[in-house]
Amino acid sequence: ERAFDTEVAGVRIRAPMMRIHTVAAGGGSILHYEAGRFRAGPDSAGANPGPAAYRRGGPLAVTDANVMLGKLQPEFFPAIFGPGQDEPLDVQKVREKFAALAAEIGDGRTPEAVAEGFVTIAVENMANAIKKISVQRGYDVTEYLLNCFGGAGGQHACLVADALGMEAVLIHPFSGLLSAYGIGLSSVFASRQQALLKPLTDNSAPAIEELIAKLRKV
Template structure:
């Protein structure tokens, strides 16, 4: 099956922030959308979003939080949790840091995590990233794109109007696929071409019914029929396209 080699890193708006007694840690755990960051008013943990909030990088946000979905982000809650974390850090290290200094430290770590992930697929393979454009996406992408670009020495950032909803938008545009299979486990020469045609016709009819039940359009339904064959005494199957006569 064709696929892309994509390198990912656990650093995003929902990445959980914590101090392990010696250093700041960002992720890999994520608060996700539910409960989400501490500022979402759902009892979530400190996250990258909370750090950006108390640093003043999220000045405008719709009032969609709280029990009645009519409250803004809870910056007071985020600030209090950073104050609590500041006390933990001071007890462990003897050094006092303000909530803003701590938040900035976490953001720097998140930025470097993102930049290092890009370096792994570019600089380490001989590409000069300064010659490329950094494509920014994700709800929190715009909050970090410039810092990541600076870290990599990149001069251009591409921010698409739909960057914040890229995953949802992509799913909406993606082709809907349905895979149906049938195990025969018999010698290929015992099957006639007509028998195979009949089997595929039945599977295609059932598949079409399922797709129409999940989608309102059938104008572009395409079928692909494949037989997986293996030599007698082997375990590796070879995919062969089954074509009409």
């Protein structure tokens, strides 16, 4: 399904593209505690500096919350972090930052509980994005399978499925490389358009054909 008028992160784009609803709730989404509220994103730590666990001085992000909860374990990751790209994930730095944040909140919650709270917020953001393109358009998501992709997708897939009442999740072996894999398999084509202000009559046919021929040569 294609869309010709899309809004992404508040920016309106008039160009033909797949109808995809995006949400800023990835592994790099920065965690904020403001005025007594938890917030994940929409700003992102990106790949550089990345989350705090990447050893590049980055802020706490959703990835760090999963590190704090033990869902991401350094021994299962290559030692490619830090300035020299030769160190493991920095669990100690993550624990220190969450401990400091828990102390700032000051309501008795443990660092683990704070991390869990941020993960819950991120999951709700993801679930609401799915509802916007499904439930709000008349689809019953409980009858579908949740297709999980992205480097951080597997960390949240079951929680998102639970939030939506879905009973099955598909995690493809290439799910972490879906964008690159997909563009490698995609066919290349061009879509061009141009307005022609003329009455829709037989007399306009030559002008329409001329414009079509012109667009095909571009």
